[in-house]
Amino acid sequence: MSDTSPARERASRPLPLDGITVLDLGQIYQGPYAGFLLAMSGARVIKVEPVLGEALRSRLHSLPYAMLNSAKEAVSLNLKSPRGRELFLQLASAADAVLCNFAPGVPERLGIDAPTLWETNPRLVFAQASGYGLDGPDAQRTAMDLTVQAHMGSMSITGFPDQPPTKAGAAFVDFMGGSHLYGAVVTALFEAQRTGVGRMVSTSMAEAAYFTLTTSLQSWHLHGTSERSGNRNAAMSVAPSNVYPCIDGHIALIAAADRHWRSVLEVVGRADLIDDERYCRNGDRAARMDEVDELVSSWTSGRPRSEVAAALSSAGVPVAEVRDLPEIVHDEHLNERGFLQWAELDGLGEIPLPHSPMRWHDSQMRPLTESRSVGADNETVYSEFCGLDADDLAALAAEGVV
Numbered sequence: 001m002s003d004t005s006p007a008r009e010r011a012s013r014p015l016p017l018d019g020i021t022v023l024d025l026g027q028i029y030q031g032p033y034a035g036f037l038l039a040m041s042g043a044r045v046i047k048v049e050p051v052l053g054e055a056l057r058s059r060l061h062s063l064p065y066a067m068l069n070s071a072k073e074a075v076s077l078n079l080k081s082p083r084g085r086e087l088f089l090q091l092a093s094a095a096d097a098v099l100c101n102f103a104p105g106v107p108e109r110l111g112i113d114a115p116t117l118w119e120t121n122p123r124l125v126f127a128q129a130s131g132y133g134l135d136g137p138d139a140q141r142t143a144m145d146l147t148v149q150a151h152m153g154s155m156s157i158t159g160f161p162d163q164p165p166t167k168a169g170a171a172f173v174d175f176m177g178g179s180h181l182y183g184a185v186v187t188a189l190f191e192a193q194r195t196g197v198g199r200m201v202s203t204s205m206a207e208a209a210y211f212t213l214t215t216s217l218q219s220w221h222l223h224g225t226s227e228r229s230g231n232r233n234a235a236m237s238v239a240p241s242n243v244y245p246c247i248d249g250h251i252a253l254i255a256a257a258d259r260h261w262r263s264v265l266e267v268v269g270r271a272d273l274i275d276d277e278r279y280c281r282n283g284d285r286a287a288r289m290d291e292v293d294e295l296v297s298s299w300t301s302g303r304p305r306s307e308v309a310a311a312l313s314s315a316g317v318p319v320a321e322v323r324d325l326p327e328i329v330h331d332e333h334l335n336e337r338g339f340l341q342w343a344e345l346d347g348l349g350e351i352p353l354p355h356s357p358m359r360w361h362d363s364q365m366r367p368l369t370e371s372r373s374v375g376a377d378n379e380t381v382y383s384e385f386c387g388l389d390a391d392d393l394a395a396l397a398a399e400g401v402v
Contacts, residue, residue: 013362015042020189022046023091023098024072027054029145029171030129030205031101032068033178038099038185039071040356040366046095046381047072048088050079051400053374063351069371070353075382076375076402079110083401090386092117096192097125097185101177103142104134114200124198125188129181133204143205145171152209157216160230172212177205232289239285239292240264243322246305250322253296253312258282263315268299341368378402 020043024035032047032054039045047054047069053076056065078084089112092098098117100107107113107128114126128134131143149155149167159166184201192198219226219235229236231243231252240261241254255261258281262274273295279285285292300308305321312319323331329352334340340352353368382388382402396402 012364015040015360015363015366017041017043017186017189020044020097021095022185023048023088023095025098025100025102027101028056029064029068029174030177030181031099032056032065033175034099034127034129034181034185035072036068036070037178037182037356037358038097041186041358041360042363042366043096045072046091046377047074047372048077048079048091049074049374051076051375051402057374063348066345066348066351066371067354070368071366072372073377073381074372074375075378078401079112081399081401083396083399085111087382087386087401088112089117089120091381092124093120094385095121095124097127097189099127099129099181099185101129101181104128104130104139114198118198122198123192123196125185125192126198126200127181127185127188127202128200129177129203129205131204132206134202138206145174145205148173148205148209152206153213153216154209157213157226157228157234159228161228163228165228173205173209176208176212177203180208233286236289237286238282239289240296242293242296244293244297244300244308246300246303246308249305251300251305251308251312251319252322253317253319255282255285256318260317261285263317264296264312267311267315267317268296270295338365343368343370345370375402 017038020038022035022038022043022045024031024038024045024047026032026035026047035045035047056062056068077087079088092112098112107126114124117124117126130139131148132138132141143151146167150165152173154173155165155167158168180203184203188199188201215234216226218237222235226234233239233241233254238254238256241256243250243252253264255264261279261282265271265273273279277284278288279292309319309321328334329340331340335342339355339357341355342350343353344350355365355368359365378393379390382393388396393402
């Protein structure tokens with residue numbers, strides 16, 4: 001039977017944020033990632049940078065900038081100059097949303113805060129991300145991914161018990177912050193479409209990171225503490241749950257349910273232990289964690305990781321090879337799905353650009369495009385939004401406004 005549902009009939013639907021215009025004042029990772037997600041969801045995102053570009057451009061290698069700024073237009077603007085502020089107000093009067101990850105108080109000092117922008121555009125959504133929130137005792141603390149990891153406890157539970165606290169290798173706090181900022185913008189846009197009234201929304205890196213502590217908080221609640229557990233379950237309540245050696249590397253394995261454990265035993269040739277009361281239930285296995293880990297590693301250590309992962313995965317066990325970055329960027333699954341797309345970029349060579357983790361079914365994925373140079377779209381944007389011509393822009397450039 002053919003599918004005649006409305007969704008099938010609209011197989012070429014526009015992306016959900018088609019027609020939405022966003023001014024992206026984001027810097028480094030958090031703000032630009034939110035802008036990237038909005039762009040990949042169909043919004044017209046105009047990146048507004050200082051005349052020398054935002055800070056991420058100045059780092060030793062600009063691959064991160066290329067990753068986070070695809071499909072955005074780029075304009076330069078000195079918001080600290082009166083004329084620059086005036087131009088921004090004109091841009092904002094025709095936009096649907098403004099996002100930034102400025103420190104608390106910066107939009108007010110620049111004169112581009114939400115109440116000011118609402119004077120000419122009451123439907124505008126103004127979204128501001130920060131490290132610790134816009135109020136409270138810690139609001140003015142300078143925040144970066146590293147320091148928020150320390151402040152919010154993730155460092156204290158990462159690493160091994162006999163070693164110092166360790167940061168996560170990935171900048172997860174920045175990108176959790178950016179994901180929450182995206183969600184805040186879209187939610188407020190939904191309300192503004194219904195009511196005609198904009199809203200200010202804010203997100204906090206620290207508060208976004210708190211939820212990653214869930215398993216460790218279980219341990220704290222039960223035992224009054226949660227210590228570093230290496231690669232084992234943070235609450236030390238699941239076994240097996242660890243990284244195990246293979247001939248050519250390691251695999252990560254977790255028996256999240258008793259049925260997973262039974263499958264592990266079948267695969268490793270120890271079906272004789274399936275009804276052994278010492279290991280039947282997860283709580284019993286957790287009490288014998290060292291024994292369980294030894295049983296698993298004695299089987300994995302003599303085999304290639306691909307063989308181990310394939311056998312356990314076929315049995316329905318949550319398992320994965322521990323892979324390095326070259327393996328990730330060449331991953332067949334990620335490339336075939338179009339999440340990773342290789343592009344030749346000036347100054348960078350051939351690099352993998354990631355798409356949005358979100359898929360909008362019945363719409364084509366928005367093409368990834370090369371990030372723009374500083375002010376590359378000044379003429380187009382300022383002509384459309386502010387009525388400026390080439391001579392006007394030349395004069396503004398001479399004054400250091402653009």
